[in-house]
Amino acid sequence: MAVTVGLLVLGAGAVGAMRAATRLDRLHVRTDAAWAALDAALCRRARVVRGAEGSAALRRAVDAALLAGSDAALRTGAAGREEVENELGRVLAILDRRGLEPARAGRLADAEQRVVIARRVYNDAVRDTLALRSHRMVRWLRLAGTAAAPRYFEIAEPESSHDGLELDGAGA
């Protein structure tokens, strides 16, 4: 009798562990795919900036070394990337867009909006992954294996992302 109950409990535990492992696997894949999309969006923003070399206003504002730095960070990976992308974002935030021709300004705004969206998508994937990894069962059974825990991508967002609806005081 006790053996039967014991086996049932073990069986249920095994099923639970398998489900968690499958979920975790799916989440790691989701996070990788989301990073690919974020990477693409950041690259696109950098390309639009670089492509605007004809614009004197943008040339003045964006340091050539900064762009070279973002190229290097692309090769080295996520760690240096946040810093470089943040710096680019900071420069773009204080840029006076009236000096740009409308089509270019439009492409830049579009690229920035896509970075915001891609970052949300990526951070959501990271959050779900970290949440599951912190479950007791996942930790004890080391279901995450040797996969490194994903990190949030933290960069400042342009104010225009609020689309005219701003909470007074603290941003959302």
Place this chain on the structure above:
Amino acid sequence: MVCPYSLATPGGVQAHVLGLAKGLRGLGHQVEVLAPATTGSSLPEFVTPAGRAVGVPYNGSVAPLAFGPVAVNRARRWLRDHDFDVLHLHEPDSPSLSLIALALADRPVVATFHFATVRSWALAAAHGLLQPTMEKITARIAVSPLARRVQVECLGGDAVEIPNGVDVSYFARAQPLPGYPRAGGTVGFVGRFGEPRKGMPVLLAALRRLARTRPDLRLLVVGHGDGTALRRAAGPALASRLRVLGAVGDEGKAAVLASVDVLCVPAIGGESFGIVLSEAMAAGTPVVASDLDAFRLVLDGGRAGVLVSTGSPAALSAALDDLLGDPERRVALAAAGRRRAATWDWPVVARRVVQVYETAVAADPRRLAAGVAPFVAAGAGSRRYRPG
């Protein structure tokens, strides 16, 4: 797109889904909508009915949801019949078609969250059970900073803010009802006037005060509710000043907005956005509304409309009195409202939604597995989507 609420019942989410679908089609995308509805009701051709809806008390009102074996079958068939690039679900954490579609989904999912109130305890308790399904969502959209905050604080996700759209030209070119605008002043109310949180009792109390100094003032009421009960609640003094048109549909609503001097939205809570405010602004009708967070955001902190203390008949009557006696201010507010509403025109909002679709497609794990480079949009209109 999946709409969780029956299209036969008017509501913000339903209007949003249909408006967005039309906006996306206007941009050249192929859109299909699945929603509770019975076959035979007059629906746009891109809507697939998914069975009858049952009224479920939810979020302060009764939500017409469809949830059960029939709904599951219809959803499964609909997903199988169409090869969607993106599945766009509205309110997928409610026990509805959206949740069913989410459970069945096998492609990128974009979820839009409309509400800013924290959900029922039942859902909170089911959070653990729902979590594996919610992990299938690729990208989230919230219609306001408030709705987004609920995501971040209570539901473990972040969201892109894209406001509710409005069909600007539809409301801007609507003709007033015969006999309107009329001297003496007309105040409008649009909404479910029998529902306490919509604030009709506050408006009635405010009008009782105003009636003394403005004998020709009238209240024009549009929306679902019991007109007889409303007249009873108004009392003999006010009942003669009420004109209750009832549920008149979009055309009637647009005509009423074009007819009144001021739209009053005295809601006392539970609002995430306030679509009727944006509709009035598109129509060029000045708005007086309660100082709820959502309305404050929509009315740009009081620059595009008048905000009054929530639940205060005294404040409301004072504000209405001021505005009715100041035609220049009404003109200025109408202009500010129109400018603001232009940023919410459906083509503008639909383009922002397409940006989210494109990001969701770029973040599709199947694309990664197939070794395809992430999709990077070359520009607006460069790719036609099949959102469902």
